[in-house]
Amino acid sequence: xxxxxxxxxxxxxxxxxxxxxxxPQTIRSIRTRDTASLSLATFSVFVGGLILWLIYGILIGSWxxxxxxxxxxxxxxxxxxxxxxxx
Amino acid sequence: xxxxxxxxxxxxxxxxxxxxxxxPQTIRSIRTRDTASLSLATFSVFVGGLILWLIYGILIGSWxxxxxxxxxxxxxxxxxxxxxxxx
Numbered sequence: 001x002x003x004x005x006x007x008x009x010x011x012x013x014x015x016x017x018x019x020x021x022x023x024p025q026t027i028r029s030i031r032t033r034d035t036a037s038l039s040l041a042t043f044s045v046f047v048g049g050l051i052l053w054l055i056y057g058i059l060i061g062s063w064x065x066x067x068x069x070x071x072x073x074x075x076x077x078x079x080x081x082x083x084x085x086x087x
Numbered sequence: 088x089x090x091x092x093x094x095x096x097x098x099x100x101x102x103x104x105x106x107x108x109x110x111p112q113t114i115r116s117i118r119t120r121d122t123a124s125l126s127l128a129t130f131s132v133f134v135g136g137l138i139l140w141l142i143y144g145i146l147i148g149s150w151x152x153x154x155x156x157x158x159x160x161x162x163x164x165x166x167x168x169x170x171x172x173x174x
Contacts (some may be wrong), residue, residue: 003147011143017136027128034124042112049104056098060090 022075029082036054036087043080050076102155109162116169123174130167137163 003011029035050073057065090098116122137160144152 007143007146009141010146014102014136014139014143017132017139021129021132021136023129024132025126028126028129029124032124037119037121037124039112039115042108042110042115045108045111046102049108050103052097052101052104056094056101059094059097 012064015064019068019072022072022079026075026078029079033082035079035083038079038083040083043076043083045081047073047076078086097168099151102151106155106159109159109166113162113165116166120173122166122170123171124168127170130163130170134160134163134167 024068029038050069054069055067057063057069116125137156140152141156141160142158144150
């Protein structure tokens with residue numbers, strides 16, 4: 001990528017954190033069915049933005065952007081579905 | 088950036104969506120003080136990841152990454168503070 005290794009490792013850690021962090025929220029929204037304090041606007045626009053990031057990643061051919069956004073999108077689609085179902 | 092204009096516009100839209108989407112959740116968590124269905128683990132790790140993205144943006148000198156992550160970080164620090172305060 002033209003960056004020193006420690007910079008690329010830091011970026012990979014950043015991507016890992018902001019992707020995997022959605023797992024506990026997804027599990028919680030499935031288990032408790034409590035989504036009352038989640039903002040519908042936030043998670044709708046977030047999912048829309050993740051879809052745009054995914055298309056962007058495909059267009060520029062960046063595998064890290066594609067993989068990170070596919071995973072984040074899948075988790076947040078479940079959260080959004082739970083919000084739409086349980087309010 | 089070496090990408091066609093429409094690709095850069097798409098990327099900018101993606102960044103705008105995944106940044107500004109946090110505004111309604113921030114306002115909601117301040118107004119209602121209800122953060123019960125938010126996952127503490129999710130928002131802690133998300134904030135940690137945003138700090139890593141910010142350092143990464145500074146190290147590679149990318150203004151879009153810096154600006155997007157400063158804004159997203161500020162909004163999510165408020166959400167995390169509300170979660171820590173109100174549970």
